[in-house]
Amino acid sequence: MIELQKVSKHYNNTNAVDNISFEVKEGETVVLLGTSGCGKTTTLRMINRLTESTSGEIIVNGQNIKLQPAEKMRRGIGYVLQHHGLFPHYTVAENIAIVPELLKWNKNNINNRIKELLEKLKLPESIANAYPTQLSGGQQQRVGLARALAAFPPVLLMDEPLGALDPVTRADIRKEFSTLDELKRKTILMVTHDVQEAFELGDRICLMDKGKIVQIGNAKELLFNPANNFVSSFIKEQRFQLELKSILIKDVWSLLPKAFDGTDETVFSPENSLWNILETISAEQQNSTRFVSVSHNDKKQIDFASLMTAFSKYKNSLKHE
């Protein structure tokens, strides 16, 4: 876990980061979101001391980062960069092996770990001896992640990990990352300026502006309970989509109509977001198919009309709370 207490970074007369405090709990993913220059990257870099904080305390895994040698501390934190930062003169395998080598693992363990990571990240084993420039952008970014994960760091820092990729590759890798078992158990702090990415990958989102935290909370809190106008205007563009993505069937369960018994049903889990279901329905051409969701012997009718009605009722109910 990561904890920041009243941390500031001053450059000459400007406050790049101004007295911020927050915590990333064990196994949680927090996303630092904001425009360029808001201090999010500086905040991230202060945690592995690539930038030294001016004041305040940073605790990683229960230890103050300044009370141990920087190099030793960094070896316990995975670090993923926007421009992957792979060593061009090392092969893929050698790149992945960097931290294990620094930690003096034995050869066998290192080789097994490389194999395991290539498999998990869906990289062909044949690229182990290729050089980074021979890979596609998506592959490079996956190798970058594999390298960060190699020595099983409990904490992972990611600086715009998908920032250099095209939108299609980006969406693909994002999906993969969100299903990767190794990432699920990690304490992750990630920086991005992409609102979609933040809402999709973050358990909580920390919105920053001018070196300060504007709001920190989960997707619903930011959407339906914004701290101020800055928060709502920051997510205004993608608001509808984000709302549909953040509301699950189970959230609007009571607002959906009961389903009739019948045949030829497609069943959704109530854990699906409204967005996921709308996507599937709109892709489905045959009108004969009926969609239902089932939970504890309860069966609900799902179609465009019922979902949108439930969605607007749900939003209204939040306003009146």
Place this chain on the structure above:
Amino acid sequence: MLEQSGKLLEQTFAHIGLTFISLFLSILIGIPAGIWISKQKKWSGTVLGIAGILQTIPSIALLGFMIPLFGIGAKPAIVALMLYAFLPIIRNTYTGITGVNAAVTDAAKGMGMTSSQILFKVELPLAMPVILAGIRTATVINVGVATLAAYIAAGGLGEFIFGGIALNNTNMILAGAIPAALLAIIFDFFLAKAQHINIKKKKKALIIIPLMLISLSSFYLLPSAISSKMLAGFTPEFMGRSDGYLGLKNKYGLKMRTVVISDAVMYKAAYEKQLDVISGYSTDGRLKAYNLVVLTDDKTIFPPYYAAPVIRQEVLQKYPEVESTLNLLAGRINDSIMTELNYKVDYLKLSPEKVARDFLTEQKLYKEPRNGKKGVIRIGSKIFGEQYILLQMYAMLLKGNTDLSVETKTGLGGTKICFDALTNKQIDMYPEYTGTGLLVLLQPDNSIVRSIIGNKEKVFQFVQKQFAEKYSIKWLKPIGFNNAYALMMRKKQASDLKIKTISQLKMYIDNN
């Protein structure tokens, strides 16, 4: 020929040695310096500026600056070459390291590499092609500049080049220039290979290259095995002439340790006890300035170089009074007087005009110019002090004793240019030396040379006759001094060792 090819091999090794010892030292200092300024950026401007200034100093001047600090020979040459190689090596190391992608060094640091691990595992390997390009440039520069090392007795292929230039021997120039060019091309080729070596094998290359450098450097250390107590420094010209070092070996059997050195630094090096014996000219002003003494040529191997005016006969027929006027100077100036006059011009920096007038006044030969309008005599001279002084004296004598006016042309580079100007009627006269007239201008058969060379009268008569017949040019009476080759030593050392003649020098060397 066999002897020359052996010497060629030896000098090629010396050249390789000079190039690589200096290159090795330059790498040893330059790469750490480049690394340092890539970390301390505020110093980069200063360090690169200094290296840049070093590079702009003309090579000969830089070698000259080294003599007071390191004497003559290999040491100053190596230091100068090392300084030359600095700029490409330091700058490319700096550029190479600062050019490493920041994301890569950031990642290295973020993963917990120490700064020395980052330097050796990331920055240096990635900067290596750029650093090697710098070393390549430095190597080619050094192979070229190392030819100049021959000026300060450090050997190398420059000995052939400068000897060839001095002796007007094209083959000899090429014997030095072609191997030097080949060396540059070969080293450049191999370093280019090294530059594009597979990244995987780079670690091996890092060991191989320094080893190669050291072993190539060691070539230079081999030839210096011979040693004797006395060291002689001879000009490239003297080394190659049969009336120079070759004659000393043949006629006197003189065998001593020699180095090749430029005339410009030779006298001073003898004065500073860097050299014991040098080849000089018997009337050179520096003889006096540096307190040297001429050894008697008791077996007369050095041809006589008596100075006398040479003049077109046509001019003498037109203005018969010229001959007697010019002959006023005949026999008036002996070796020591000429040395004294040269000393005043070359060393005390008095103007040739003042020195000439003072001398003529003292000899009661000076007369106020008559400003006559009868005609013009054009006097030429080669470009060195002694000739300027003689030219001024003749001009004064002609203006004071005849109604002729005088035009002087002092910019006529060397013997060939002066003589051509005379035969093409662009000048009327200039001072020439009997030895030069015989060996450079007439170049008769060896048998003739051998029969007359030991006798100054015979030489004078021969050139006088031949010039009159071939070119209608008359040699007037000799002025008196003999500006010939001479072996010189420091006065103190010569008297301590009781050496007055070349034979005594040979005896001393053989006995010690």
